[in-house]
Amino acid sequence: MSDSTVREEPELIQLLTPDGEYVPHPDYPFEPATAQVRDLYRDLVLVRRLDAEAVALQRQGELGLWASLLGQEAAQIGSARALEPQDMAFPSYREHGVAWCRGVRPRDLLAMFRGVTNGGWDPYEHNFHLYTIVIGSQTLHATGYAMGVQRDGALGEDGTAVITYFGDGATSQGDTNEAFNYAAVNNAPVVFFCQNNQWAISEPNDRQSKAPIYQRAAGFGFPGIRVDGNDVFACLAVTRKALQHAREGQGPTLIEAFTYRMGAHTTSDDPTRYRTSAEIEEWRRKDPIARLRAYLVREGKADDGFFDAVEAEAEKLGEQVRAECRALPDPAPLDIFREVYAEPHRELDRQRAEFADYLASFEGAEGAAR
Amino acid sequence: MSGTELTLGKAINAGLRRAMENDPKVLVMGEDVGRLGGVFRVTDGLYKDFGADRVIDTPLAESGIIGTAIGLALRGYRPVCEIQFDGFFFPAADQTFTQLAKLRARSEGRLSLPVVIRIPYGGGIGAVEHHSESPEAYFTHTAGLRVVTVATPEDAYWMIQQAIACPDPVVFLEPKRRYWDKAPVRTDGSVDTATPMGEARIVRPGTDVTLVAYGPMVKVALHAAEADTERSIEVIDLRSLSPVDYDTVYESVRRTGRLVVTHEAPVTSGLGAEIAARVTEACFYHLEAPVIRVGGFDTPYPPSRLEEYYLPDLDRVLDGVDRTFAY
Known part of the structure; x- marks a missing residue:
């Protein structure tokens, strides 16, 4: 059924071809300065390594679950490197590349997946909200936050913009569509960054959306753009422009980063049940890291020494991630009761005291209750 | 000791007004809360005096109301959301139960969500379907929420202010068939001197x-x-x-x-x-x-x-x- 119609593919903003050729775009100025491009390459390689390490840690029983970003590095690094420090990002649960750019420590990123916390980091320290697992909920948080930015008068050339990340599956959610509408009618400074990785677990795009995702924005009254999500230059340039648009008070933008989830949905998923290896091979040829490496070589902006140094750094990061993950301590039993409320709550306080007594009643349980 | 005679609805209105005067971060948001002043007129006059930035007429989508209120709270605001009727709360259930109620614990106390959800609830006014329900048990079954309800204009006046001042999310249930009950309301004192909202x-x-x-x-x-x-x-x-x-x-x-x-x-x-x-x-x-x-x-x-x-x-x-x- 799904292959009976050929959908006309819309224009895709691309600055870097899969062969690594830089093609300037008149609407999205981008100056590929050597240092910046090398930094982007380093980011891409390091987050891929971090991700691979996390998958391995899950297989070794150190993590309960991991949602791999493999294949989506350029979409995440490109968009996140477009953010200014004061900008706020609201992720889904696969935005490890964005977390990396916002300075979230790998151990904090892994903590939730290890089961030692339901959060992991200070959202205000990084201007990076906690992961949100219910699909699409965070798009409304981002929109509300952006409405707060408006009320703070924090718009302007050096103002604050907000970005939220979600996938193609989330575009079916009511919350996401409500967020589009709330953002539009309030002209809120928020960028909706949809990583269309083609698969919502086992459901392909044509089970989520009849219209191309970026075209939905028009119905809500703001611009929508489809960008090559495996092209870090295009993701950076398009996101930067959309953020600036928001920051200057011109309202929301929907960016559809057309990319591919090379791995399973999570470590619990088995994609061989619903997609072909031929499809994966086709996308492998569009790999975001390979094309940036090809560009760097083609332009003579990096040599083997650089690539080897990045590889060595990745290796070191892998070791660090492993060690830090294994060192994450289990929380104490009474941490169950922590910070459910800001102020004393007589019922919960009673339950906590009873449970503490219960724990302390075991022989040799000194210190178990704290 | 006597005070001003107010209906329960007007007392909530006066409490909201005082909270908005005392704290510029307090916002009122919901369907028809602005120009109309709410279908029960509980927010009457606030739009005129505090403006559209602080009294927000939202699109007609309840999940959006609570979801954007969470974002506003994360930015430092204290949103007071009106859900127009009890039976219309349910589209906002995920944002309330899964997001609002849990973010403090998830963030180990780094995030504070001082959001108030006002809901006219209960029956007795001859309303059509979905306008007369009593959903309190759903809220009391949810960790992270505080749930209060009022029976008198004086409690209405003070408890709405206490709910707004509370750093935790508070579901504030308003008995709609009592909106027009009138009684004296003492307005001297402060949220700290009034009977705490947690006490029976x-x-x-x-x-x-x-x-x-x-x-x-x-x-x-x-x-x-x-x-x-x-x-x-x-x-x-x-x-x-x-x-x-x-x-x-x-x-x-x-x-x-x-x-x-x-x-x-x-x-x-x-x-x-x-x-x-x-x-x-x-x-x-x-x-x-x-x-x-x-x-x-x-x-x-x-x-x-x-x-x-x-x-x-x-x-x-x-x-x-x-x-x-x-x-």
Whole structure:
């Protein structure tokens, strides 16, 4: 059924071809300065390594679950490197590349997946909200936050913009569509960054959306753009422009980063049940890291020494991630009761005291209750 | 001591106004809360005096109201959301139960969500379907939320301000059939000197049986107590539904030996069931009879021509009292 119609593919903003050729775009100025491009390459390689390490840690029983970003590095690094420090990002649960750019420590990123916390980091320290697992909920948080930015008068050339990340599956959610509408009618400074990785677990795009995702924005009254999500230059340039648009008070933008989830949905998923290896091979040829490496070589902006140094750094990061993950301590039993409320709550306080007594009643349980 | 005479609805309005005057971060948001002043006029005049940035007419989408309120709170605001009617809350359930209630714990206290959700609730006004429900048990079953309800204009005036000042999310249930009840409201003092919203109140002392009620049922309970010439009924207005002030309830039951709990909501898995269980555990040797619940049936809220049979009234409450004396 799904292959009976050929959908006309819309224009895709691309600055870097899969062969690594830089093609300037008149609407999205981008100056590929050597240092910046090398930094982007380093980011891409390091987050891929971090991700691979996390998958391995899950297989070794150190993590309960991991949602791999493999294949989506350029979409995440490109968009996140477009953010200014004061900008706020609201992720889904696969935005490890964005977390990396916002300075979230790998151990904090892994903590939730290890089961030692339901959060992991200070959202205000990084201007990076906690992961949100219910699909699409965070798009409304981002929109509300952006409405707060408006009320703070924090718009302007050096103002604050907000970005939220979600996938193609989330575009079916009511919350996401409500967020589009709330953002539009309030002209809120928020960028909706949809990583269309083609698969919502086992459901392909044509089970989520009849219209191309970026075209939905028009119905809500703001611009929508489809960008090559495996092209870090295009993701950076398009996101930067959309953020600036928001920051200057011109309202929301929907960016559809057309990319591919090379791995399973999570470590619990088995994609061989619903997609072909031929499809994966086709996308492998569009790999975001390979094309940036090809560009760097083609332009003579990096040599083997650089690539080897990045590889060595990745290796070191892998070791660090492993060690830090294994060192994450289990929380104490009474941490169950922590910070459910800001102020004393007589019922919960009673339950906590009873449970503490219960724990302390075991022989040799000194210190178990704290 | 007397104060200004206000209806319960006007008292909430005055409380909102005072909170907005005291703290520029307080926002009011919801469907029709701006120009119209809300379908019950609870936000009347606020739009005119505080402007569209602080009194936000939202698109007609309840999940969006709570979801964007979370974002505003994360940015440092104190949103007071109006859900137009009890039955319209449910589209906002995920944002309330899964997001709002949990973010403090998830963030280990780094995120504070001082959001108030105001909901006109309960029956008795002859409304159409989905306009008369009592959803309090859904909220009291959810960790991270505080749940309060008011029975008098004075409580309405102070407790809305306390709810706004509270760093935790608060579901503020407004008994819609009492919006037009009028009583004096003392407005001197502050949120700190008023009775804390977490405390229950004995609104009529008695010696033979304890009758626990809250929100719209407090008035029914008081009328029932007055009508009973044979037994001395002590009436407790619970005020806070999460957490419940059990100390006040236990102290009363230990004196009277009998307890009747009444609410409009269905009794199965309702707040009355929880109170009965807790009182049985804590006051077992003082009880002369089982705890009796008088509430709604386990049916959908009926068409309005039948609601007088569904809602516990004076006679059904006293029938419950009779049952405790049958042991």
